Amino acid sequence: MKPTNFKLNRSKLKTLFIVIMLGASSLLRGQVTIGSGYEPNSNALLDLQEHSDHSSTKGLLLPRVSLSSTTSFSPLLAHVAGMTVYNTATINDVTPGYYYNDGTKWIKLFAEVSAVTPKFFYMPSIVLPTDTADPSYNTATQEFTVDLYTLYREQFELTNSASSIKGAGATTLPVLASNDLEYFIPYYDNTVFQNITLSNTGILKYKLFAQFTYSEKTFMNIVFKVK
Template sequence: MKTTTTLNKLLLLCIVICFCKISQAQVTIGSGESPNIDALLDLKETSAGVSNKGLLLPRVSLTSTALASPLSAHVAGMTVYNTASTGDVTPGHYYNDGAKWVKLFPEVSSVTPKFFYMPSVVLPTDTADPSYNSGTQEFTIDLYALYGEQFGLTNSASSVKGAGATTLPVLASNAMEYFITYYDNTVFQNIALSNTGVLKYKLFAQFTYSEKTFMNIVFKVK
């Protein structure tokens, strides 16, 4: 009977010790070193804190920033490495803000300007142009798509790059903000810009072209 009581006490002591250990909720991975007092998870290979290894996040194939897939739902704080190039996502680290995926390190280097002018394009004023909607009497121009075509040098018949030149950066549509700093208000009216770089405008019933009949369109890097 006494032996049983002793065993029960030892078992209770072990449970208490295990509970205390679990309740610390701090873990070191990579070595037997104790975790930093403020770290829930401490990746530490040596006591000196140096290592020749890194952290490899889960690799997934996202389908777009708006869709949680391949996860079942958006989870704020979730961080992954995306391997896919589709829609508005490209390979890289993404975190989830609870409603969408956001790229952690956009393809913007220290030499990339904080803003730049839209490449030169001709804005149609002919109602026979495919961009014109006769029902709304409105022109719709995808400025972002035109920027992607020009910076991507997609038309080899009308673009060229220097010998040894690599590529121009083509940022995601949601990595920029769109502005019109000037337009000819005697020709264009009802100007509207979407968050993804789609321009809509109407023309006055009577207008005359002049040397100021153009728009200055600026892309600002977020």
Template sequence: MRAIILSVLLGLVLYIQAQVTIGSGIPPDENALLDLKEDDNGNSTKGLLLPRVQLSDIDSPSPLTEHKEGMFVYNIGENGFVGRGVYYNTGEKWEKVSSLFTNWFYMPSVVFDTSLTGEGFTKNLYELYRDQFENPMMKSSDAPPSIPHMPAANDLYYYITVYDTDVFEIISLSDSGILVYNIKQAVSAYSLINIIFVLK
């Protein structure tokens, strides 16, 4: 009888140790290996703090000794190859977690009137992008009415990678996507400004 009771108790201890709650003495959800919660309703006043590392390159496992699929970290360093943010490891490289958005994309087509010269023209690149994404002219039958997962203006970096310097003089490009420019030379055919948005 004593052996049966000890076996049952040992089995119960092993079961409890297989699932863990951190933050309270409340048993974990039956589907969770690790459950972070402070009360019965799952409410909390604290968050999960990921390991903070300095990644040097998405192809390098450093500071890990090797790539490990499923590893999550928060990169606190910032260089030309890797920005700050949450990254996961694919087993071959680091990928940034970008809130379901692609990491970068070209700005939708926008018309710049170059028929007359002038100074101090402005375009709100973010508003032009948002208006097109919220009001597409056509969509497939099962698509939502507007394009989902739209970041805010300050969630983006704005780049102009190339433009016709004979026609345009770029004065400024703000952190919220306001472009100020001059038209140096009127053209009747076409000109070029290549604009790219990158998620922070």
């Protein structure tokens, strides 16, 4: 019985030694490939590759979270510099898209179109209605309603071929989403327009004074700021 026990103990020790060596090898290497059994790039801690030629038919799906604002770390437990997520919520100052954390707040990773767009731009020229027969006028509230964002989008998309044109080699103009913009009116003629309101989605409402006179000052400057 003694020799049998000795062989069994030696077998257990051999298995334990192999496990320890494999664990030590993994710790020493400290690099991982996900998606295949190929060796990771020597410069990467984590390498995502599906085929030996480094090509793939799949992508990286980041965690999808619902942020509440750029200043709130929720739903995380704290601000963590370098943390990257995909936000699914539209609330306060956050919209769907990729965000990274700088240790104090969330910062949106802009899409290509936003990356090259100026931080602000003037709205394309429009004629604001002042005739109460215009469809934008509400007789009950005596108020005009103008969808600034839609007018901007339609002009930039050249939807009316009868009054728009582009160069022979021109492609398209970038159009931002309504919730990627903030809306401002730096100036308006306060002898003509009154009770002006401007929504977060670009809906302009205003009333006219009962008695007013058109002049060279009768216009509005409307500015769009890129978030």
